[in-house]
Amino acid sequence: xxxxxxxxxxxxxxxSSVTMFGQDVSGISGSFVDLGFGTRASGMGNAFTAxxxxxxxxxxxxxxxxxxxxxxxxxxxxxxxxIIPYSSLGAVIPIEKKDAIGAGLIYSGDAALKELTFxxxxxxxxxxxxxxxxxxxxxxxxxxxxxxAGDYTVFDNGEITDGEQNKIFGSGNGFxxxxxxxxxxxxSVTLGVVVKDILAPFYWNSENxxxxxxxxxxxxxxxxxxxxxxFSFNSHTGFIVNGDYQPAILxxxxxxxxxxxxxxxxxxxxxxxxxxxxxxxxxxxxxxxGVGFAYGLGGIKVLANYAYVLEQLANTSRFSIGxxx
Numbered sequence: 001x002x003x004x005x006x007x008x009x010x011x012x013x014x015x016s017s018v019t020m021f022g023q024d025v026s027g028i029s030g031s032f033v034d035l036g037f038g039t040r041a042s043g044m045g046n047a048f049t050a051x052x053x054x055x056x057x058x059x060x061x062x063x064x065x066x067x068x069x070x071x072x073x074x075x076x077x078x079x080x081x082x083i084i085p086y087s088s089l090g091a092v093i094p095i096e097k098k099d100a101i102g103a104g105l106i107y108s109g110d111a112a113l114k115e116l117t118f119x120x121x122x123x124x125x126x127x128x129x130x131x132x133x134x135x136x137x138x139x140x141x142x143x144x145x146x147x148x149a150g151d152y153t154v155f156d157n158g159e160i161t162d163g164e165q166n167k168i169f170g171s172g173n174g175f176x177x178x179x180x181x182x183x184x185x186x187x188s189v190t191l192g193v194v195v196k197d198i199l200a201p202f203y204w205n206s207e208n209x210x211x212x213x214x215x216x217x218x219x220x221x222x223x224x225x226x227x228x229x230x231f232s233f234n235s236h237t238g239f240i241v242n243g244d245y246q247p248a249i250l251x252x253x254x255x256x257x258x259x260x261x262x263x264x265x266x267x268x269x270x271x272x273x274x275x276x277x278x279x280x281x282x283x284x285x286x287x288x289x290g291v292g293f294a295y296g297l298g299g300i301k302v303l304a305n306y307a308y309v310l311e312q313l314a315n316t317s318r319f320s321i322g323x324x325x
Contacts, residue, residue, distance in 0.1 A: 043290020
């Protein structure tokens with residue numbers, strides 16, 4: 001019963017946020033949320049900036065693309081809080097010994113709000129450093145859902161009609177750029193820094209059916225810039241420890257610290273754990289646990305990963321399947 005109430009409240013909040021897109025504040029900080037795409041990294045508390053060495057490197061730090069010596073592809077699925085489905089696909093292709101390219105696709109939402117992000121990245125080794133960059137394209141459509149009176153019994157028909165008249169719908173397009181650096185301090189210690197959305201305008205076009213109180217129409221905003229620094233320690237005996245720090249840049253942001261660890265046995269099974277700690281007085285910390293399996297067949301390795309993230313509103317399971325060759 002409590003779970004149904006939570007899902008109902010979250011659905012109402014989501015629908016309410018959609019109606020904000022046509023007003024003076026679009027709520028863009030709640031759009032294109034960076035959940036951390038990659039089940040392996042999620043199991044390590046999303047502390048992956050310095051490691052960034054799998055198929056999902058393009059999402060974490062493009063400076064990590066050259067850490068992959070093989071072609072890697074990984075598909076991930078998340079049902080965030082049990083109500084918002086996310087699917088992502090990441091890939092990295094090494095080019096000779098110093099260069100690599102990566103690509104990623106993220107799709108989420110439903111008729112109320114759909115989001116699509118495409119990422120293309122490139123990295124090059126410069127001695128102990130690797131420098132990488134991403135270009136992003138983002139697309140969103142919103143307000144295409146219909147209000148069914150049977151689904152909202154707490155509202156009368158007049159309120160449903162009024163909601164339809166004032167519901168904001170439309171779409172948006174935007175671009176983004178990330179820059180990342182990965183530095184091998186020693187054989188076991190790697191440092192990483194990424195700056196996400198250095199240049200990231202987004203252009204909205206919103207409307208509604210109420211001509212007396214029309215939506216805002218066309219306008220643009222910028223995605224918030226995020227800077228993350230991290231370290232990774234690899235014992236080369238199967239044990240990895242990572243840490244990330246994301247400083248608050250804007251006034252309404254919060255400093256975030258992340259830690260994670262992975263232990264791999266016989267290069268077949270991996271156990272993971274991690275945490276995200278938001279530096280405030282609220283009980284909004286997150287804890288995660290994960291497990292991964294790898295099976296080699298000739299020159300091909302198949303990987304399957306699972307992560308379970310515990311957070312305040314609702315816990316979330318994440319799944320992925322990938323291949324290296």
